[in-house]
Amino acid sequence: MPMIRRQFAALALACLTVGAGAACDPSGPAQRPAGPTPVAAMSLPLDRLFPSGDEDLLLQRAEAKLVVACMRRLGISYRPPEPHHTDPAATRDGLYGLVKHDKAQHLGYHAAPGGDAAEDKPPPPPEKTALALTGTRFGTDGPEPAGGRIPEGGCLGEANRRLTEGGPPVGETLLYDLALRAGQQAEQDPRVQAGFRAWSTCVAGKGFTYADPWQANDDPRWSTDHPSDVERRTAVADVACKDSTDLVTIWQAAMVEHQQRMIASRSADIQRYEQAKSARLANGRRVLATR
Template sequence: MTSRRPSRPLACLLLAVGPLSLSACSSAGSGAPDVPASASTRAEAVEHVPEPLPMPLDPYRLSGADHAELYAAEQALVTTCLRGFGVTYRSPAGSSSAQPPPEGPYGVTDPDWARKYGYRLPPALIATDHGSRPLPDPTTVALITGGVTYDRNGTPQRISDQPLLTTHHGRKVPEGGCLGEARRTLAGRNDNRDPTRIGSALYAQAYRDSQQDPRVTAATADWAACMKQRGFTYRTPLEPANDPSFPRNPPADERERATAVADVACKEKTGLVALWHRVESEIERSLMRGHGTELAAAKADRDARLAHARRINAGAKTSG
Protein backbone atom coordinates (compact mmCIF):
# COMPACT_ATOMS: atom_id res chain seq x y z
CA MET A 1 0.00 0.00 0.00
CA THR A 2 1.98 2.92 -1.28
CA SER A 3 -0.11 5.99 -0.61
CA ARG A 4 -0.14 7.07 2.95
CA ARG A 5 -3.29 9.05 3.57
CA PRO A 6 -5.56 11.61 1.97
CA SER A 7 -4.41 15.17 2.55
CA ARG A 8 -7.16 17.06 0.76
CA PRO A 9 -10.33 18.07 2.63
CA LEU A 10 -12.72 15.87 0.68
CA ALA A 11 -10.69 13.52 -1.38
CA CYS A 12 -11.61 11.51 -4.40
CA LEU A 13 -10.41 7.96 -4.07
CA LEU A 14 -8.65 6.51 -7.08
CA LEU A 15 -8.14 2.79 -6.94
CA ALA A 16 -5.36 1.88 -9.30
CA VAL A 17 -5.44 -1.57 -10.84
CA GLY A 18 -1.66 -1.86 -10.98
CA PRO A 19 0.49 -2.50 -7.91
CA LEU A 20 -1.50 -1.22 -4.98
CA SER A 21 -1.88 2.53 -5.09
CA LEU A 22 -4.42 4.54 -3.17
CA SER A 23 -4.25 8.21 -3.99
CA ALA A 24 -6.34 11.17 -3.03
CA CYS A 25 -7.31 14.26 -4.95
CA SER A 26 -9.67 17.14 -4.73
CA SER A 27 -10.78 20.09 -6.74
CA ALA A 28 -8.59 22.41 -4.72
CA GLY A 29 -6.17 24.13 -7.02
CA SER A 30 -7.42 22.42 -10.16
CA GLY A 31 -10.11 22.82 -12.73
CA ALA A 32 -11.85 19.57 -11.90
CA PRO A 33 -14.72 19.18 -9.47
CA ASP A 34 -14.79 16.42 -6.89
CA VAL A 35 -16.24 13.80 -9.21
CA PRO A 36 -14.08 10.81 -8.26
CA ALA A 37 -13.58 7.49 -9.88
CA SER A 38 -16.27 4.99 -9.07
CA ALA A 39 -15.96 3.05 -5.83
CA SER A 40 -16.80 -0.61 -5.92
CA THR A 41 -20.28 -1.61 -4.80
CA ARG A 42 -19.76 -5.31 -5.37
CA ALA A 43 -21.09 -7.62 -2.71
CA GLU A 44 -17.91 -9.68 -2.66
CA ALA A 45 -16.40 -9.45 0.82
CA VAL A 46 -12.75 -9.14 1.72
CA GLU A 47 -11.93 -11.77 4.30
CA HIS A 48 -9.71 -9.45 6.32
CA VAL A 49 -8.90 -5.78 5.82
CA PRO A 50 -6.02 -4.78 8.11
CA GLU A 51 -6.92 -2.03 10.56
CA PRO A 52 -4.53 0.93 10.58
CA LEU A 53 -2.51 1.29 13.75
CA PRO A 54 -3.95 4.03 15.99
CA MET A 55 -2.10 7.34 15.97
CA PRO A 56 -2.31 10.29 18.40
CA LEU A 57 -3.52 12.59 15.63
CA ASP A 58 -6.35 10.34 14.45
CA PRO A 59 -9.11 12.32 16.24
CA TYR A 60 -7.98 15.53 14.55
CA ARG A 61 -7.80 14.56 10.89
CA LEU A 62 -9.91 12.75 8.29
CA SER A 63 -9.02 9.14 7.52
CA GLY A 64 -9.74 7.36 4.26
CA ALA A 65 -12.89 5.89 5.81
CA ASP A 66 -13.94 9.37 6.96
CA HIS A 67 -13.48 10.75 3.46
CA ALA A 68 -15.62 7.96 2.05
CA GLU A 69 -18.38 8.68 4.59
CA LEU A 70 -18.31 12.41 3.86
CA TYR A 71 -18.18 11.92 0.12
CA ALA A 72 -21.26 9.71 0.14
CA ALA A 73 -23.17 12.30 2.16
CA GLU A 74 -21.98 15.11 -0.11
CA GLN A 75 -23.20 13.26 -3.14
CA ALA A 76 -26.63 12.69 -1.58
CA LEU A 77 -26.91 16.41 -0.86
CA VAL A 78 -25.60 17.37 -4.31
CA THR A 79 -28.14 15.07 -5.96
CA THR A 80 -30.98 16.73 -4.03
CA CYS A 81 -29.67 20.21 -4.84
CA LEU A 82 -29.41 19.45 -8.55
CA ARG A 83 -32.91 18.03 -8.57
CA GLY A 84 -34.08 21.51 -7.56
CA PHE A 85 -32.63 22.79 -10.84
CA GLY A 86 -34.37 20.05 -12.79
CA VAL A 87 -31.17 18.04 -13.22
CA THR A 88 -31.12 14.28 -12.71
CA TYR A 89 -27.72 13.31 -11.38
CA ARG A 90 -26.23 9.95 -10.55
CA SER A 91 -23.03 10.09 -8.60
CA PRO A 92 -20.11 8.30 -10.27
CA ALA A 93 -18.88 7.26 -6.82
CA GLY A 94 -21.30 4.45 -6.14
CA SER A 95 -22.83 3.92 -2.74
CA SER A 96 -21.84 4.72 0.81
CA SER A 97 -21.84 1.00 1.55
CA ALA A 98 -18.68 0.48 -0.47
CA GLN A 99 -15.78 -0.49 1.76
CA PRO A 100 -12.96 2.09 1.66
CA PRO A 101 -9.44 0.83 0.91
CA PRO A 102 -7.11 0.45 3.88
CA GLU A 103 -4.42 2.97 4.68
CA GLY A 104 -0.93 1.53 4.52
CA PRO A 105 1.70 3.84 5.98
CA TYR A 106 4.25 1.06 6.39
CA GLY A 107 3.43 -0.94 3.30
CA VAL A 108 1.88 -4.40 3.39
CA THR A 109 1.94 -5.86 6.90
CA ASP A 110 -0.60 -8.69 6.78
CA PRO A 111 0.77 -12.11 5.72
CA ASP A 112 -2.54 -13.36 4.32
CA TRP A 113 -2.97 -10.21 2.27
CA ALA A 114 0.59 -10.56 0.94
CA ARG A 115 0.07 -14.22 0.05
CA LYS A 116 -3.23 -13.61 -1.77
CA TYR A 117 -2.89 -10.15 -3.31
CA GLY A 118 0.77 -9.13 -3.18
CA TYR A 119 0.75 -5.33 -3.27
CA ARG A 120 -2.71 -5.09 -4.87
CA LEU A 121 -6.16 -4.28 -3.68
CA PRO A 122 -8.38 -7.36 -3.55
CA PRO A 123 -11.07 -7.53 -6.27
CA ALA A 124 -13.82 -6.45 -3.87
CA LEU A 125 -12.08 -3.10 -3.33
CA ILE A 126 -11.36 -2.37 -6.98
CA ALA A 127 -13.82 -0.24 -8.92
CA THR A 128 -15.15 -2.52 -11.64
CA ASP A 129 -17.31 0.09 -13.34
CA HIS A 130 -14.65 2.77 -13.62
CA GLY A 131 -15.38 4.88 -16.66
CA SER A 132 -18.72 3.18 -17.32
CA ARG A 133 -20.72 6.23 -16.30
CA PRO A 134 -20.30 9.36 -18.42
CA LEU A 135 -19.10 12.50 -16.74
CA PRO A 136 -21.74 15.15 -16.16
CA ASP A 137 -22.30 17.67 -18.95
CA PRO A 138 -20.60 21.09 -18.56
CA THR A 139 -23.73 22.79 -17.22
CA THR A 140 -24.20 20.14 -14.54
CA VAL A 141 -20.52 20.39 -13.59
CA ALA A 142 -20.90 24.17 -13.27
CA LEU A 143 -23.97 23.68 -11.08
CA ILE A 144 -21.98 21.27 -8.89
CA THR A 145 -19.03 23.63 -8.42
CA GLY A 146 -20.52 27.06 -9.12
CA GLY A 147 -17.33 27.61 -11.13
CA VAL A 148 -15.19 27.94 -8.01
CA THR A 149 -13.03 25.89 -5.71
CA TYR A 150 -11.67 26.84 -2.28
CA ASP A 151 -8.15 27.39 -1.02
CA ARG A 152 -6.83 26.30 2.37
CA ASN A 153 -8.50 29.24 4.09
CA GLY A 154 -11.88 28.61 2.48
CA THR A 155 -11.52 31.53 0.06
CA PRO A 156 -13.24 30.89 -3.29
CA GLN A 157 -11.00 30.63 -6.35
CA ARG A 158 -12.22 30.65 -9.94
CA ILE A 159 -11.95 27.44 -11.96
CA SER A 160 -10.51 28.67 -15.23
CA ASP A 161 -12.31 26.29 -17.57
CA GLN A 162 -15.76 26.59 -15.97
CA PRO A 163 -18.26 29.44 -16.04
CA LEU A 164 -18.93 31.33 -12.82
CA LEU A 165 -22.52 30.21 -12.44
CA THR A 166 -24.69 32.33 -10.12
CA THR A 167 -28.18 31.64 -11.51
CA HIS A 168 -29.73 28.88 -13.59
CA HIS A 169 -33.21 29.07 -15.11
CA GLY A 170 -33.95 32.03 -12.88
CA ARG A 171 -32.91 30.25 -9.69
CA LYS A 172 -29.94 31.32 -7.59
CA VAL A 173 -27.01 28.89 -7.57
CA PRO A 174 -25.44 28.50 -4.09
CA GLU A 175 -21.94 29.89 -3.64
CA GLY A 176 -19.59 27.13 -4.62
CA GLY A 177 -22.46 25.35 -6.36
CA CYS A 178 -24.31 22.40 -4.95
CA LEU A 179 -21.04 20.95 -3.68
CA GLY A 180 -20.17 24.08 -1.72
CA GLU A 181 -23.62 24.09 -0.20
CA ALA A 182 -23.34 20.40 0.67
CA ARG A 183 -20.04 20.94 2.46
CA ARG A 184 -21.39 23.87 4.43
CA THR A 185 -24.41 21.79 5.41
CA LEU A 186 -22.19 19.00 6.69
CA ALA A 187 -19.96 21.43 8.56
CA GLY A 188 -22.93 23.24 10.08
CA ARG A 189 -21.52 26.67 9.31
CA ASN A 190 -21.60 29.20 6.49
CA ASP A 191 -18.01 28.93 5.27
CA ASN A 192 -15.78 26.47 3.47
CA ARG A 193 -12.84 26.28 5.87
CA ASP A 194 -11.47 22.90 6.81
CA PRO A 195 -10.13 23.00 10.39
CA THR A 196 -8.94 19.38 10.09
CA ARG A 197 -6.15 20.48 7.75
CA ILE A 198 -3.91 21.14 10.77
CA GLY A 199 -4.30 17.52 11.86
CA SER A 200 -3.56 16.26 8.34
CA ALA A 201 -0.53 18.55 8.00
CA LEU A 202 1.00 17.47 11.31
CA TYR A 203 0.17 13.83 10.50
CA ALA A 204 2.04 14.05 7.20
CA GLN A 205 4.97 15.89 8.77
CA ALA A 206 5.35 13.27 11.48
CA TYR A 207 5.41 10.54 8.86
CA ARG A 208 8.11 12.32 6.86
CA ASP A 209 10.16 13.05 9.97
CA SER A 210 9.85 9.47 11.20
CA GLN A 211 11.51 8.17 8.05
CA GLN A 212 14.61 10.19 8.93
CA ASP A 213 14.75 9.12 12.59
CA PRO A 214 17.96 7.11 13.27
CA ARG A 215 15.99 4.35 14.97
CA VAL A 216 13.78 3.90 11.91
CA THR A 217 16.65 4.12 9.43
CA ALA A 218 18.55 1.46 11.39
CA ALA A 219 15.52 -0.85 11.45
CA THR A 220 14.97 -0.18 7.74
CA ALA A 221 18.55 -1.22 7.03
CA ASP A 222 17.94 -4.45 8.98
CA TRP A 223 14.77 -5.03 6.92
CA ALA A 224 16.69 -4.46 3.67
CA ALA A 225 19.38 -6.93 4.77
CA CYS A 226 16.70 -9.49 5.61
CA MET A 227 15.12 -9.02 2.19
CA LYS A 228 18.53 -9.34 0.53
CA GLN A 229 19.06 -12.68 2.25
CA ARG A 230 15.78 -13.83 0.72
CA GLY A 231 16.78 -12.71 -2.77
CA PHE A 232 15.04 -9.32 -2.95
CA THR A 233 16.87 -6.00 -3.23
CA TYR A 234 15.06 -2.91 -1.96
CA ARG A 235 16.24 0.00 0.14
CA THR A 236 12.99 0.70 2.00
CA PRO A 237 9.68 -1.13 2.53
CA LEU A 238 7.91 1.55 0.49
CA GLU A 239 9.75 0.53 -2.69
CA PRO A 240 8.37 -2.94 -3.50
CA ALA A 241 4.81 -1.80 -4.21
CA ASN A 242 6.18 0.46 -6.96
CA ASP A 243 8.44 -2.15 -8.53
CA PRO A 244 8.04 -1.66 -12.32
CA SER A 245 8.90 -5.30 -12.96
CA PHE A 246 5.60 -6.41 -11.44
CA PRO A 247 2.65 -6.85 -13.80
CA ARG A 248 0.99 -3.60 -14.78
CA ASN A 249 -2.51 -5.01 -14.28
CA PRO A 250 -3.90 -7.37 -11.63
CA PRO A 251 -3.73 -9.98 -10.41
CA ALA A 252 -0.30 -10.13 -8.78
CA ASP A 253 2.00 -12.75 -10.24
CA GLU A 254 3.91 -15.36 -8.24
CA ARG A 255 7.04 -13.20 -7.94
CA GLU A 256 5.11 -10.22 -6.59
CA ARG A 257 3.30 -12.35 -4.04
CA ALA A 258 6.57 -13.96 -2.97
CA THR A 259 8.12 -10.52 -2.56
CA ALA A 260 5.21 -9.34 -0.43
CA VAL A 261 5.37 -12.45 1.75
CA ALA A 262 9.11 -11.92 2.32
CA ASP A 263 8.47 -8.24 2.97
CA VAL A 264 5.99 -8.99 5.75
CA ALA A 265 8.22 -11.71 7.22
CA CYS A 266 11.18 -9.33 7.35
CA LYS A 267 9.10 -6.62 8.99
CA GLU A 268 8.09 -9.10 11.65
CA LYS A 269 11.65 -10.38 12.11
CA THR A 270 13.16 -6.92 12.51
CA GLY A 271 10.26 -5.41 14.44
CA LEU A 272 10.26 -2.53 11.95
CA VAL A 273 6.54 -1.73 11.99
CA ALA A 274 6.22 -1.68 15.78
CA LEU A 275 9.30 0.51 16.13
CA TRP A 276 8.30 2.85 13.29
CA HIS A 277 4.82 3.23 14.73
CA ARG A 278 6.26 4.03 18.17
CA VAL A 279 8.66 6.62 16.77
CA GLU A 280 6.03 8.24 14.60
CA SER A 281 3.64 8.42 17.54
CA GLU A 282 6.31 10.16 19.61
CA ILE A 283 6.86 12.70 16.85
CA GLU A 284 3.13 13.32 16.51
CA ARG A 285 2.77 14.01 20.22
CA SER A 286 5.71 16.40 20.05
CA LEU A 287 4.24 18.25 17.06
CA MET A 288 0.85 18.53 18.75
CA ARG A 289 2.28 20.68 21.54
CA GLY A 290 1.46 24.32 20.92
CA HIS A 291 -1.49 23.53 18.64
CA GLY A 292 -4.08 22.83 21.33
CA THR A 293 -6.64 25.39 20.19
CA GLU A 294 -6.35 24.48 16.51
CA LEU A 295 -6.56 20.77 17.22
CA ALA A 296 -9.59 21.21 19.46
CA ALA A 297 -11.31 23.02 16.59
CA ALA A 298 -10.24 20.26 14.20
CA LYS A 299 -11.72 17.54 16.40
CA ALA A 300 -14.99 19.43 16.85
CA ASP A 301 -15.24 19.96 13.11
CA ARG A 302 -14.46 16.34 12.26
CA ASP A 303 -16.93 15.00 14.81
CA ALA A 304 -19.70 17.33 13.63
CA ARG A 305 -19.20 16.62 9.94
CA LEU A 306 -19.09 12.87 10.42
CA ALA A 307 -22.18 12.91 12.66
CA HIS A 308 -24.11 14.83 9.98
CA ALA A 309 -22.78 12.57 7.25
CA ARG A 310 -23.78 9.39 9.05
CA ARG A 311 -27.32 10.68 9.57
CA ILE A 312 -27.62 11.60 5.90
CA ASN A 313 -26.18 8.29 4.71
CA ALA A 314 -28.45 6.33 7.06
CA GLY A 315 -31.44 8.20 5.68
CA ALA A 316 -30.33 7.55 2.11
CA LYS A 317 -30.05 3.83 2.81
CA THR A 318 -33.49 3.78 4.40
CA SER A 319 -35.12 5.65 1.53
CA GLY A 320 -33.20 3.66 -1.04
Protein backbone atom coordinates in the same frame (compact mmCIF):
# COMPACT_ATOMS: atom_id res chain seq x y z
CA MET B 1 0.07 -1.88 -10.38
CA PRO B 2 1.92 -1.65 -7.05
CA MET B 3 -0.05 -0.71 -3.98
CA ILE B 4 -0.15 3.03 -3.27
CA ARG B 5 1.99 4.42 -0.47
CA ARG B 6 -0.24 6.03 2.13
CA GLN B 7 1.36 8.37 4.63
CA PHE B 8 -1.89 9.76 6.00
CA ALA B 9 -5.22 8.72 7.48
CA ALA B 10 -6.51 7.88 10.87
CA LEU B 11 -4.25 5.06 11.85
CA ALA B 12 -2.72 2.62 14.16
CA LEU B 13 -0.67 1.37 17.08
CA ALA B 14 0.47 -2.09 18.16
CA CYS B 15 1.52 -0.76 21.55
CA LEU B 16 -0.28 1.74 23.75
CA THR B 17 0.12 5.45 23.13
CA VAL B 18 3.34 7.03 24.31
CA GLY B 19 3.09 8.69 27.70
CA ALA B 20 0.05 6.68 28.80
CA GLY B 21 1.58 3.62 30.37
CA ALA B 22 3.00 2.62 27.02
CA ALA B 23 3.88 -0.91 26.06
CA CYS B 24 6.68 0.58 23.99
CA ASP B 25 9.44 2.93 25.09
CA PRO B 26 9.70 6.04 22.84
CA SER B 27 13.34 6.49 23.76
CA GLY B 28 14.43 3.03 22.73
CA PRO B 29 13.44 -0.09 20.78
CA ALA B 30 9.79 -1.02 21.09
CA GLN B 31 9.04 -4.12 23.09
CA ARG B 32 7.63 -7.14 21.28
CA PRO B 33 3.86 -7.40 21.88
CA ALA B 34 2.35 -10.62 23.20
CA GLY B 35 1.20 -11.46 19.67
CA PRO B 36 1.09 -9.82 16.25
CA THR B 37 -1.42 -6.98 16.08
CA PRO B 38 -3.09 -6.47 12.69
CA VAL B 39 -2.56 -3.00 11.28
CA ALA B 40 -6.35 -2.63 10.98
CA ALA B 41 -6.66 -3.02 14.77
CA MET B 42 -4.14 -0.30 15.59
CA SER B 43 -4.81 3.35 16.42
CA LEU B 44 -2.92 6.64 16.32
CA PRO B 45 -3.30 9.91 18.27
CA LEU B 46 -4.89 11.75 15.32
CA ASP B 47 -7.62 9.09 15.07
CA ARG B 48 -9.76 10.68 17.78
CA LEU B 49 -9.96 13.95 15.87
CA PHE B 50 -11.51 12.53 12.71
CA PRO B 51 -15.31 12.15 12.60
CA SER B 52 -16.46 8.72 13.74
CA GLY B 53 -18.13 6.40 11.26
CA ASP B 54 -21.60 7.43 12.47
CA GLU B 55 -20.69 11.13 12.40
CA ASP B 56 -19.38 10.75 8.87
CA LEU B 57 -22.65 9.13 7.78
CA LEU B 58 -24.61 11.98 9.39
CA LEU B 59 -22.58 14.57 7.48
CA GLN B 60 -22.94 12.69 4.20
CA ARG B 61 -26.72 12.53 4.60
CA ALA B 62 -26.98 16.20 5.56
CA GLU B 63 -24.85 17.27 2.60
CA ALA B 64 -26.91 15.10 0.24
CA LYS B 65 -30.16 16.65 1.49
CA LEU B 66 -28.84 20.18 0.98
CA VAL B 67 -27.45 19.39 -2.47
CA VAL B 68 -30.70 17.80 -3.66
CA ALA B 69 -32.68 20.86 -2.53
CA CYS B 70 -30.25 23.20 -4.29
CA MET B 71 -30.36 21.17 -7.51
CA ARG B 72 -34.17 21.09 -7.41
CA ARG B 73 -34.16 24.88 -7.10
CA LEU B 74 -32.07 25.00 -10.27
CA GLY B 75 -34.53 22.77 -12.07
CA ILE B 76 -32.34 19.66 -12.06
CA SER B 77 -33.40 16.25 -10.82
CA TYR B 78 -30.43 14.80 -8.97
CA ARG B 79 -29.90 11.56 -7.08
CA PRO B 80 -26.81 11.77 -4.84
CA PRO B 81 -24.55 8.80 -4.18
CA GLU B 82 -25.71 6.53 -1.39
CA PRO B 83 -24.05 7.35 1.94
CA HIS B 84 -21.36 4.81 2.69
CA HIS B 85 -19.87 3.77 5.99
CA THR B 86 -16.13 4.32 5.99
CA ASP B 87 -14.17 1.22 6.97
CA PRO B 88 -11.40 2.40 9.34
CA ALA B 89 -9.30 -0.62 8.38
CA ALA B 90 -9.31 0.48 4.74
CA THR B 91 -7.62 3.76 5.64
CA ARG B 92 -4.75 1.89 7.28
CA ASP B 93 -3.88 -0.47 4.45
CA GLY B 94 -0.51 0.46 3.06
CA LEU B 95 0.64 2.69 5.91
CA TYR B 96 3.65 0.44 6.46
CA GLY B 97 3.65 -1.13 3.03
CA LEU B 98 2.63 -4.73 2.54
CA VAL B 99 1.94 -6.62 5.79
CA LYS B 100 -0.37 -9.52 4.88
CA HIS B 101 1.18 -12.89 4.07
CA ASP B 102 -1.76 -14.19 2.04
CA LYS B 103 -1.85 -11.07 -0.12
CA ALA B 104 1.90 -11.26 -0.67
CA GLN B 105 1.65 -14.89 -1.78
CA HIS B 106 -1.20 -14.38 -4.22
CA LEU B 107 -1.02 -10.77 -5.41
CA GLY B 108 2.48 -9.53 -4.63
CA TYR B 109 2.25 -5.74 -4.55
CA HIS B 110 -0.76 -5.60 -6.86
CA ALA B 111 -4.17 -4.41 -5.71
CA ALA B 112 -6.96 -6.95 -5.46
CA PRO B 113 -8.68 -7.38 -8.85
CA GLY B 114 -11.93 -5.57 -9.50
CA GLY B 115 -11.41 -2.49 -7.35
CA ASP B 116 -10.39 -0.27 -10.24
CA ALA B 117 -12.50 -1.89 -12.93
CA ALA B 118 -14.14 0.64 -15.21
CA GLU B 119 -17.52 -1.05 -14.82
CA ASP B 120 -17.40 -0.39 -11.06
CA LYS B 121 -17.19 3.36 -11.58
CA PRO B 122 -20.36 5.38 -12.15
CA PRO B 123 -20.48 7.33 -15.41
CA PRO B 124 -19.70 11.04 -15.15
CA PRO B 125 -22.78 13.24 -14.72
CA PRO B 126 -24.08 15.29 -17.65
CA GLU B 127 -22.28 18.59 -18.11
CA LYS B 128 -25.23 20.64 -16.88
CA THR B 129 -25.43 18.55 -13.71
CA ALA B 130 -21.68 18.77 -13.09
CA LEU B 131 -21.81 22.54 -13.59
CA ALA B 132 -24.64 22.92 -11.09
CA LEU B 133 -22.91 20.65 -8.57
CA THR B 134 -19.50 22.32 -8.64
CA GLY B 135 -19.91 25.68 -10.36
CA THR B 136 -17.14 24.64 -12.75
CA ARG B 137 -17.42 23.83 -16.44
CA PHE B 138 -15.71 20.59 -17.44
CA GLY B 139 -16.43 20.64 -21.16
CA THR B 140 -17.76 22.89 -23.88
CA ASP B 141 -20.01 25.80 -23.04
CA GLY B 142 -23.58 24.76 -22.46
CA PRO B 143 -26.82 26.30 -21.23
CA GLU B 144 -27.17 27.48 -17.66
CA PRO B 145 -29.67 25.56 -15.51
CA ALA B 146 -33.22 26.81 -16.01
CA GLY B 147 -33.81 27.43 -12.32
CA GLY B 148 -31.52 30.41 -11.92
CA ARG B 149 -28.01 31.43 -10.99
CA ILE B 150 -25.65 28.73 -9.77
CA PRO B 151 -24.32 29.50 -6.27
CA GLU B 152 -20.60 30.00 -5.78
CA GLY B 153 -18.92 26.62 -5.80
CA GLY B 154 -22.11 25.03 -7.09
CA CYS B 155 -24.60 23.21 -4.92
CA LEU B 156 -21.77 21.38 -3.18
CA GLY B 157 -20.22 24.72 -2.23
CA GLU B 158 -23.56 25.99 -0.94
CA ALA B 159 -24.05 22.84 1.14
CA ASN B 160 -20.58 23.15 2.60
CA ARG B 161 -21.21 26.75 3.63
CA ARG B 162 -24.43 25.73 5.36
CA LEU B 163 -22.71 22.95 7.25
CA THR B 164 -19.70 25.04 8.32
CA GLU B 165 -21.78 28.03 9.42
CA GLY B 166 -20.86 29.28 12.88
CA GLY B 167 -17.56 27.43 13.04
CA PRO B 168 -14.07 28.92 12.75
CA PRO B 169 -12.36 28.62 9.36
CA VAL B 170 -9.95 25.70 9.17
CA GLY B 171 -7.99 24.08 6.39
CA GLU B 172 -9.94 21.17 4.95
CA THR B 173 -6.83 18.98 4.87
CA LEU B 174 -5.42 19.94 8.28
CA LEU B 175 -5.48 16.47 9.83
CA TYR B 176 -4.19 14.77 6.71
CA ASP B 177 -1.38 17.31 6.44
CA LEU B 178 -0.41 16.69 10.06
CA ALA B 179 -0.52 12.92 9.55
CA LEU B 180 1.59 13.23 6.41
CA ARG B 181 4.25 15.32 8.13
CA ALA B 182 4.30 13.04 11.17
CA GLY B 183 4.67 10.04 8.87
CA GLN B 184 7.61 11.64 7.08
CA GLN B 185 9.27 12.44 10.39
CA ALA B 186 8.65 8.91 11.67
CA GLU B 187 10.42 7.43 8.65
CA GLN B 188 13.48 9.53 9.48
CA ASP B 189 13.38 8.51 13.16
CA PRO B 190 16.65 6.74 14.12
CA ARG B 191 14.70 3.74 15.43
CA VAL B 192 12.84 3.32 12.15
CA GLN B 193 16.01 3.85 10.12
CA ALA B 194 17.67 1.10 12.17
CA GLY B 195 14.61 -1.05 11.53
CA PHE B 196 14.92 -0.41 7.80
CA ARG B 197 18.55 -1.53 7.91
CA ALA B 198 17.62 -4.72 9.75
CA TRP B 199 14.83 -5.37 7.26
CA SER B 200 17.22 -4.72 4.35
CA THR B 201 19.73 -7.22 5.76
CA CYS B 202 16.94 -9.75 6.18
CA VAL B 203 15.65 -9.50 2.59
CA ALA B 204 19.23 -9.56 1.30
CA GLY B 205 19.58 -12.95 2.98
CA LYS B 206 16.60 -14.08 0.89
CA GLY B 207 18.17 -12.82 -2.35
CA PHE B 208 16.64 -9.34 -2.69
CA THR B 209 18.41 -5.97 -2.56
CA TYR B 210 16.39 -3.02 -1.25
CA ALA B 211 17.31 -0.28 1.22
CA ASP B 212 13.81 -0.02 2.68
CA PRO B 213 10.32 -1.49 2.17
CA TRP B 214 9.21 1.34 -0.11
CA GLN B 215 11.91 0.45 -2.63
CA ALA B 216 10.45 -3.04 -2.80
CA ASN B 217 6.89 -1.72 -2.91
CA ASP B 218 7.65 0.78 -5.69
CA ASP B 219 9.91 -1.40 -7.84
CA PRO B 220 9.07 -0.39 -11.45
CA ARG B 221 9.12 -4.05 -12.46
CA TRP B 222 5.76 -4.44 -10.75
CA SER B 223 4.08 -2.01 -13.20
CA THR B 224 2.36 -4.86 -15.01
CA ASP B 225 -1.19 -6.10 -15.33
CA HIS B 226 -0.51 -9.20 -13.26
CA PRO B 227 2.05 -10.06 -10.56
CA SER B 228 5.05 -12.07 -11.67
CA ASP B 229 6.57 -14.94 -9.72
CA VAL B 230 9.54 -12.78 -8.70
CA GLU B 231 7.17 -10.07 -7.49
CA ARG B 232 5.29 -12.54 -5.30
CA ARG B 233 8.53 -13.98 -3.90
CA THR B 234 9.78 -10.45 -3.16
CA ALA B 235 6.52 -9.59 -1.42
CA VAL B 236 6.65 -12.75 0.71
CA ALA B 237 10.22 -11.92 1.76
CA ASP B 238 9.18 -8.32 2.50
CA VAL B 239 6.38 -9.37 4.86
CA ALA B 240 8.43 -12.13 6.51
CA CYS B 241 11.25 -9.70 7.24
CA LYS B 242 8.88 -7.08 8.62
CA ASP B 243 7.70 -9.76 11.05
CA SER B 244 11.11 -11.10 12.03
CA THR B 245 12.56 -7.62 12.65
CA ASP B 246 9.46 -6.22 14.42
CA LEU B 247 9.62 -3.37 11.93
CA VAL B 248 5.92 -2.52 12.03
CA THR B 249 5.92 -2.34 15.84
CA ILE B 250 8.95 -0.04 15.82
CA TRP B 251 7.56 2.08 12.98
CA GLN B 252 4.19 2.36 14.70
CA ALA B 253 5.73 3.48 18.00
CA ALA B 254 7.64 6.22 16.18
CA MET B 255 4.49 7.25 14.31
CA VAL B 256 2.61 7.64 17.59
CA GLU B 257 5.34 9.78 19.12
CA HIS B 258 5.63 12.08 16.11
CA GLN B 259 1.86 12.49 15.84
CA GLN B 260 1.71 13.44 19.52
CA ARG B 261 4.45 16.01 18.98
CA MET B 262 2.61 17.37 15.96
CA ILE B 263 -0.63 17.69 17.93
CA ALA B 264 1.17 19.49 20.77
CA SER B 265 2.90 21.92 18.39
CA ARG B 266 -0.36 22.76 16.58
CA SER B 267 -2.69 22.89 19.58
CA ALA B 268 -4.37 26.14 18.49
CA ASP B 269 -5.11 24.72 15.03
CA ILE B 270 -6.40 21.50 16.58
CA GLN B 271 -8.71 23.45 18.89
CA ARG B 272 -10.14 25.39 15.93
CA TYR B 273 -10.60 22.15 14.01
CA GLU B 274 -12.53 20.57 16.89
CA GLN B 275 -14.74 23.67 17.17
CA ALA B 276 -15.39 23.56 13.43
CA LYS B 277 -16.21 19.84 13.59
CA SER B 278 -18.68 20.43 16.42
CA ALA B 279 -20.37 23.21 14.44
CA ARG B 280 -20.56 21.03 11.34
CA LEU B 281 -22.15 18.16 13.25
CA ALA B 282 -24.65 20.47 14.96
CA ASN B 283 -25.60 22.01 11.60
CA GLY B 284 -25.89 18.56 10.06
CA ARG B 285 -28.28 17.42 12.77
CA ARG B 286 -30.42 20.53 12.24
CA VAL B 287 -30.54 19.93 8.49
CA LEU B 288 -31.67 16.34 8.95
CA ALA B 289 -34.27 17.37 11.55
CA THR B 290 -35.85 19.88 9.16
CA ARG B 291 -38.54 18.66 6.79
